[in-house]
Amino acid sequence: MSAYWKKHIQRNIYKTSLWLAVGLVSSIFLAIGIIELLMPVAEMARVLPWAGSHPVWFTRSLGIVDIAGGLGILLPFVLNSFVLHRFFLYGLVLHKLPRLLAIAALGCASKQIVAICYHLTIGEPSVVPLNIALLTLSLFIFLNRRENHKSGIKNQLASL
Known part of the structure; x- marks a missing residue:
């Protein structure tokens, strides 16, 4: 398999995992x-x-x-992926969406840290695994959007 196809497959797996993380975190x-x-x-x-x-x-x-938090994660991701590419609002809104998504994901992660501490304090350890899973997924979304924001805008504007 050529290097092009390996990179293409890895990119698709990464995008799919991001879509699943966004869908799961926002729906919960x-x-x-x-x-x-x-x-x-x-x-x-x-x-x-x-x-x-x-x-x-x-x-x-x-x-x-x-x-x-759920809307803050879901809406920028969906708008950035589908709607804005069709209406060419790059200069107006598109550069703000990854930042909003990263902030929402960081807020959701912060809430989960507080929830983990709270549930351990009141003696409800059965809920903590769900909080840890949501924390992990929120941090995955945050780190991905933060990194994509740094290089993604230039690439998107250059592809016009």
């Missing part, structure tokens, strides 16, 4: 955020045991933060 954050924002507290306490021991405003605000 959106689902948890919707549960925290819309579900009655009595029902939410059955799904999320910690929710019953906090004020309603706290769980609702965490729901808003989770939804913002």
Whole structure:
């Protein structure tokens, strides 16, 4: 196999893994955020045991933060991949999207670090593996978008 095809296959595997990470992290954050924002507290306490021991405003605000994190990861990635390439908004918006995605991924990773510490403190270690997985995926997205932002804009503008 030639070097071209090896590089092409590696790039496709990397892009696919990034798509899977973005889809998984954003869907989990959106689902948890919707549960925290819309579900009655009595029902939410059955799904999320910690929710019953906090004020309603706290769980609702965490729901808003989770939804913002999920949308902050999903929307820039989708817009950058599909919509903006068709409308040629490179100079206006495209250069800001990788930065927004990286900031959202870093925010989601920070929330997971706090969640890991909290769950270990209150004695809920069964939830920690999910938090560690979300932390790892969020950091993967952050590192990828941060690196692509440094070199990606010049390459995208040069390809016009």
